[in-house]
Amino acid sequence: MDANENSFGSPLLDDGLSLHRYPDPKQHKLREKFAEYRGVKPDQVFVGVGSDEAIDLIIRIFCTPGKDEIIVCPPTYGMYEVAAQTNDVAVKKAPLTEHFQPDVEAIEAVTTDQSKILFLCSPNNPTGNDLDSDIMESIIRDFPGIVVVDEAYIDFTNQPSFAASVEKYPNLVVTQTFSKAFGLAGARVGIAIASQLITGYLLKIKSPYNLSSIAQNEALKALEQRNIVEENIDNILRERRFLRDTLEQNELVYNVFPSDANFLLFQIEDAKAFYQFSVSKGVICRYRGNEKGCENGIRVTVGTRAENELFLKVLEQWTTITS
Ligand SMILES: *Cc1c(COP(=O)(O)O)cnc(C)c1O
Numbered sequence: 001m002d003a004n005e006n007s008f009g010s011p012l013l014d015d016g017l018s019l020h021r022y023p024d025p026k027q028h029k030l031r032e033k034f035a036e037y038r039g040v041k042p043d044q045v046f047v048g049v050g051s052d053e054a055i056d057l058i059i060r061i062f063c064t065p066g067k068d069e070i071i072v073c074p075p076t077y078g079m080y081e082v083a084a085q086t087n088d089v090a091v092k093k094a095p096l097t098e099h100f101q102p103d104v105e106a107i108e109a110v111t112t113d114q115s116k117i118l119f120l121c122s123p124n125n126p127t128g129n130d131l132d133s134d135i136m137e138s139i140i141r142d143f144p145g146i147v148v149v150d151e152a153y154i155d156f157t158n159q160p161s162f163a164a165s166v167e168k169y170p171n172l173v174v175t176q177t178f179s180k181a182f183g184l185a186g187a188r189v190g191i192a193i194a195s196q197l198i199t200g201y202l203l204k205i206k207s208p209y210n211l212s213s214i215a216q217n218e219a220l221k222a223l224e225q226r227n228i229v230e231e232n233i234d235n236i237l238r239e240r241r242f243l244r245d246t247l248e249q250n251e252l253v254y255n256v257f258p259s260d261a262n263f264l265l266f267q268i269e270d271a272k273a274f275y276q277f278s279v280s281k282g283v284i285c286r287y288r289g290n291e292k293g294c295e296n297g298i299r300v301t302v303g304t305r306a307e308n309e310l311f312l313k314v315l316e317q318w319t320t321i322t323s
Helices: 028-038 050-062 079-086 104-110 133-142 163-167 196-205 213-223 226-249 271-280 305-322
Strands: 045-048 069-072 090-093 115-121 146-150 172-177 190-193 253-256 263-268 297-301
Touching: 028 045, 028 213, 045 050, 045 196, 050 079, 050 115, 050 146, 050 172, 050 190, 050 196, 069 079, 079 090, 104 133, 115 133, 133 146, 163 172, 190 196, 226 253, 226 263, 226 305, 263 271, 271 297, 271 305
Parallel strands: 069 090, 069 115, 115 146, 146 172
Antiparallel strands: 045 190, 172 190, 253 263, 263 297
C-alpha cells in the first residue's frame, strides 16, 4: 500500500502481468535471463527504453555539459551525436578509413583531456561491415575514457561479441538491442553491458520505471523463442544474398559494400534521384550519399522476399527510364 496503484485491477485482461502494479524497476528477471543468454553476470546488464536510452544515459554519466566531448567515427550511427548535442556535449570526429575501419591515429589526434567517451559501432551502421576486433581491442585498451561498442547488429555477423570483455576492461560498455535480430523494435528494449560499477550508475540515474511490464515481458518471451529468432536470422542472411546478387547485376549500381548486418549499402549513379523515384513509388530506403566515403550511397534494409522483389522492381523501372 505504498504506491497509490489501483488495487481493484486494470480494466484489461492482462495475461497475469498485473498491469495495475508498477513494473519491477530493476528488471531482475529480464536482466538475469539476458545475462545467461550472453554469458555475463546479471549485475553487468542494464536494460533501457531502446539502446538509445543507454547511449543518452552514458553521456549524462560521464560528460559535463558545456565542457566535455565525445568522439565518433563517421560514417556511423547518428544517435551518438544527437544525444551529445541534446546534452550540450561537444562532438569530435575521427572518420573511419577508406575501408571503414577505425583510424587509430585520427582518434589519437582528436583526443583531449575532455574526451570522455568514444563510440564504435560494429557491425557499423550505415556501412554494414564489422570493425576489426584487434583494432577495437587496442583502442579499448589505450583510450583514456569510456569506449562504447554498439553491437545492435551483432546477431547478423560471425564476429564474436565484446560482451564478455567487460570483465577485463572497466572502461568498456557494450550496447545491444531487441530491435533488430529479436524483431521487437516496437517494444523499445535496449541493453548496455558493462562493469557493475557502470551499470550501478545507469540504474541510479534512469527514471525508476523506465521499462513497462509489457516490454519486459515481451523481451523475456522473445528470449525463450530462440529457435524462431535463429530462423528469422537465417532468412535475413539468405535474403541479403539474394538482394546483393540482384543489385550487383544492375547496370546503374557500381558497388555493393560487404555487409555483416541486416542491410546493404550500395552505390548507384545519381542516387538522390533514384531515392526520390523510389519514394514516389511507395518504397522508402535511406539515402546516405552525404556521408564520407558513401557518395551515391543508398542503404536498404533486407526485407522479406516480397519486399525485396518490390524494391528491385522499382530499381528495374528506374533503370529502364534512365537508360
Ligand atoms: C538500430 C540501431 C540501434 C537500436 O536502437 P534502439 O534504440 O535499441 O532501437 C542502435 N544502434 C545502432 C547502430 C542501430 O543501427
